Amino acid sequence: MPLLPEIEWSGEHLDYGKSADQEACGGSLEYMDAYVGALKTRLGADPGLRVEYYWLTPEELADECGDGNTGCTGYSRAQSLYAVHPHELVHAVRDGIDPDQTYSFFEEGFASTWGILYDPAFGEAQDRSLISEALAEEFDNDYQLASDWVGYLLAVHGDEPLAEFSDETSWETSYSNMAGEFEQAIGPLESVIDDFVNAPSCPSGILTKSTGIIQCPLSAMMPSGGSLPLDFS
Numbered sequence: 001m002p003l004l005p006e007i008e009w010s011g012e013h014l015d016y017g018k019s020a021d022q023e024a025c026g027g028s029l030e031y032m033d034a035y036v037g038a039l040k041t042r043l044g045a046d047p048g049l050r051v052e053y054y055w056l057t058p059e060e061l062a063d064e065c066g067d068g069n070t071g072c073t074g075y076s077r078a079q080s081l082y083a084v085h086p087h088e089l090v091h092a093v094r095d096g097i098d099p100d101q102t103y104s105f106f107e108e109g110f111a112s113t114w115g116i117l118y119d120p121a122f123g124e125a126q127d128r129s130l131i132s133e134a135l136a137e138e139f140d141n142d143y144q145l146a147s148d149w150v151g152y153l154l155a156v157h158g159d160e161p162l163a164e165f166s167d168e169t170s171w172e173t174s175y176s177n178m179a180g181e182f183e184q185a186i187g188p189l190e191s192v193i194d195d196f197v198n199a200p201s202c203p204s205g206i207l208t209k210s211t212g213i214i215q216c217p218l219s220a221m222m223p224s225g226g227s228l229p230l231d232f233s
């Protein structure tokens with residue numbers, strides 16, 4: 001593993017280092033710090049939890065995260081090709097709360113619904129009827145569907161059942177164990193899937209939207225530009 005760059009900036013919740021040869025635009029680091037603070041509050045993290053964030057060169061990122069990825073996170077340490085990457089910040093805060101994470105489709109759903117939702121790298125919105133198949137298989141980059149699913153569950157069933165499910169499962173949990181824990185925490189998986197597929201539209205409040213907190217053409221946090229709100233209530 002290559003040596004990570006030195007921490008060059010620390011906020012209230014975040015330590016930031018970079019080896020990328022660009023500069024983050026003004027306000028980016030403060031924004032990330034506030035973003036982590038808002039996530040900690042929403043997810044009930046230990047107030048002392050800190051997140052490390054490294055903005056790496058493409059070569060370093062490939063070494064750390066594997067080819068084809070834009071970022072990855074482990075032990076509340078996020079690494080990214082982007083100056084600012086909310087999706088990885090969600091993984092990092094969740095790592096601090098639940099180090100073995102949860103079933104992969106849900107973990108990516110949490111990171112996508114609270115982090116980047118509209119990154120074109122994540123593809124187009126997906127048909128909800130694909131959910132049964134997506135849940136049964138190894139996670140296959142269907143971030144949009146994972147985001148839709150977890151966003152729906154949070155809106156309809158609330159944070160606590162999802163937190164309980166997360167506690168009882170990990171990235172390695174089998175499909176059948178996942179389905180059992182889901183039933184315990186939330187309800188019978190098949191009937192919740194039916195509700196999700198047949199819901200006429202997204203319940204209000206689950207879609208994040210661009211509020212322009214960071215306006216910057218350089219090293220945009222999302223290839224599409226824009227940013228995400230700090231209010232997770």
Ligand SMILES: [Zn+2]
Pocket residue numbers: 087091107108111
């Ligand atoms: Zn992710």
